[in-house]
Amino acid sequence: MEEKDVYTEDGTVDIHKNPANKEKTGNWKACRFILGNVLIVSPTFFLHYCLIGGPGPAENGLVSPVLLGNECCERLAYYGMGTNLVNYLESRLNQGNATAANNVTNWSGTCYITPLIGAFIADAYLGRYWTIATFVFIYVSGMTLLTLSASVPGLKPGNCNADTCHPNSGQTAVFFVALYMIALGTGGIKPCVSSFGADQFDENDEAEKIKKSSFFNWFYFSINVGALIAATVLVWIQMNVGWGWGFGVPTVAMVIAVCFFFLGSRFYRLQRPGGSxxxxxxxxxxxxxxxxxxxxxxxxxxxxxxxxxxxxxxxxxxxxxxxxxxxxxxxxxxxxxxxxxxxxxxxxxxxxxxxxxELKSIISLLPVWATGIVFATVYSQMNTMFVLQGNTMDQHMGKNFEIPSASLSLFDTVSVLFWTPVYDQFIIPLARKFTRNERGFTQLQRMGIGLVVSIFAMVTAGVLEVVRLDYVKSHDAYDQKKIPMTIFWQIPQYLLIGCAEVFTFIGQLEFFYDQAPDAMRSLCSALSLTTVALGNYLSTVLVTVVMKITKKNGKPGWIPDNLNRGHLDYFFYLLAILSFLNFLVYLWISKRYKYKKAVGRAH
Known part of the structure; x- marks a missing residue:
């Protein structure tokens, strides 16, 4: 084999800073390490391995499955907190609906702003591998402190009655310090893991380049395996066993993920930092x-x-x-x-x-980036308004079991887990016949489809709230905590959000990696993540402005603590209108976008 065939041509090196050997690094060489993570957090991959007799999705283009397991654990930890955080703030920190919702979106938004810090460090100085290796320790430290703040006497909220606690300022401060340590830690993980995984494919090798497109689909799939466990098992533990265990389990999962990340080091391809x-x-x-x-x-x-x-x-x-x-x-x-x-x-x-x-590429990405903010605002409602809406409905599943309202997000995850392989294995080949594009749809077309689906998600949520309020009005149930209307009527809006994610978020991941200059890929991945941050902040602004305007003249406002006296449906319709206008702007921008072209070998 000639030297050019032995080593990658994209400038990647191995952990010892030698040119990366194609036979010994990258692709799915780290597959053996996934089994440890699989047994803990990814039963889907394990079943595929055992029943089909192979490394599963890795053969279809998954590089370094240990990375996917690492991200799966990190997402398990993240969603284990974020999915039910609004209920913790209400029940343990004694916050009202609007305040709790804003605190959740502010924290979630920060988790998607800090990646700009990690991305800059990765691209300029450390590279993606060492940035991940550094920030995971901050993440684990934050998770540990969060667990202690919910379980150790003196740190956990005190003065509790049946429904709520009355923490002192010190207990509240410890909780938020832990929460924002996690936000800082995730800043070095989020922008680097997806790019680091994609780095394992040599773009100058046609065979490996084809696999890279599928990588992003399966990467997002692995994220949602973690989210599925968080929305079911962890939320149930938090609501029925205790918040200490609910935060402790994902902390342990993250520690295990860190161990497996380092065990796979000799199989990785590392992109050298290109300077600031x-x-x-x-x-x-x-x-x-x-x-x-x-x-x-x-x-x-x-x-x-x-x-x-x-x-x-x-x-x-x-x-x-x-x-x-x-x-x-x-x-x-x-x-x-x-x-x-x-x-x-x-x-x-x-x-x-x-x-x-490089500069032109960044500027050209900005208009597309901006149109993702409204979509992220819609997405953020799953952890806030959807949960609050579900709290007012009948949560019984059978006579003796109540499903926490935050657990309904599992249907979003199920939708993602369904649509991701369907898109990768069926929609792409079918679309390819009509579009003659190797990806089926272009990245911009894929994102646009998701924007349309998100409009229907908000309309569906609004219609459900109209029906719920009609029941409240007709039965004079304004002061009734929960009405006899099953929470499972929320399922369609979660399923639509999940479908929209597969098209928009995965398309966005691939688009920003593919269109980014080679030496700015972490930064551009972080840039795509900031849409989620700004979407959460926009949600906070919308809630604040809406409440300020609608509470005039003694009215309860659209989103009062007692939603039976509010108009949450108006808020959902407002988001649907903003999403529609945003889609029109997106169409205008996408028609004028020109994809970048790169030539030659990397230095």
Whole structure:
């Protein structure tokens, strides 16, 4: 086998910083390590292994299954807190509906903002592997403190009666310190794990490149295995056994995930950090403004670029020149004052075409990124308004068992677990016949379908609330805590949200990784995650504004503590209208987007 066939061509190295050997690293070589995680948190993969007789989804493109198990455990821990957090805040910290909902969305939003920190560190200095390795310890420390805050006398909320507790300021402070330690820890995991997994495929190898597209589907599938267990087993433990056990179990799961992550180290391919992406961006901006009066030549081949096939940016291939955002091409125009000596240039005066195209790629992604914020606002309702709506309904499943309202999110997870393989194995091949696109749908088309489905999810939730309020009105049940209307009427809205996730969130993961410059993939993955953060913050703003406006003149408002006297249906319809308007904007943006092209080998 020739040397070029033995080693990857995308610039990746192994854990010892040697060129990554295709035979010994990447792909699904770490499959043996998944069994430990499977036995704990991923029965679906285990059954596939035992019944079918193979490594399961790994053969269809899953790289480093241990990564998927690690993410599965991390998601188990995250959803084990977030799914039922609104009920903890109400029952143990004595917060009202609106306050608890806002605290959940604020924390969840922070969990999707901190990835910008982790992504910058990964791309600029540590690389994805070492960033994950560092931040998991912060995450586990936060989980441990959270468990202690819910179980250790003196730290856990005191003065409890049957329904609620009255914690002191110190107990509340410990809880929120733990919660935001977790938010910081997840900042180094979220933007790196999906990109790190995709890094295990060499884009210059056609066989491996085909597998990469499926990776994102199965990656999201593994996330929802963790979410499924969180929404069922963990929520039940929290509501029936105790919050200490409810937080302790995912803490142990995360510790086990960390151990297996490190055990698979010798099989990983590591992308070398390319230096500060923000520095390179500002260099292009500064150089372009310095040459405002310089004319860009008609022949774009005259623009400055490195002479060989490799980019001068570590871990990055060259990018082909594009005609959009032409102003920044001025940064690559070579003039006499640039004084190139011995091949060295001042990057604050002259930038390569690839460096200019990095900035263009980021700017081009921003409009698509912005349209994901409203979708994330819709998604955030599962942990807030859907739960509060379910709290007012009959939660009995049989005579003696009550299902916690937060556990209804398991139907969202079931929907994801159903639609992910269906999309990967059936919809893509079918769509491919009509679109002639190897992915079936383009990434932008896939995301657009999800946006449409999310509109129907909000309409469905609004219709259910209308029916529920009609019952309250007709039976004068305004002060009745729960009405005799089964909570399982909420299932359709959860199923629709899950379907929308498969199209929009997975499409977004793949889109931002694929369209990101090679040396900025962690940053762009973090950028895609910030839509969830801003979606949660937007939900907080909407709730605050809606309550301020609708509580005038002594009215209870749309979302009072007693939802029977409110109009939660109006809030759902407001989100449906915003989603529809957002979709129209998305159509306009997506029609004008041009996909990037990369050439050559990575440095």
């Amino acid at each position: 992406p923000l520095t390179r961006i500002f260099q292009v901006i500064v150089a372009a403004f310095r040459k405002m009066r310089v004319k860009v030549p008609e022949d774009k081949s005259l623009l400055f670029e490195t002479a060989d096939d490799e980019s001068n940016i570590k871990g990055s291939r060259k990018l082909v020149h594009t005609d959009n955002l032409k102003f920044f091409d001025k940064a690559a125009v070579e003039i006499q004052s640039d004084s190139i000596k011995d091949g060295e240039v001042n990057p604050w005066r002259l930038c390569s075409v690839t460096q200019v195209e």
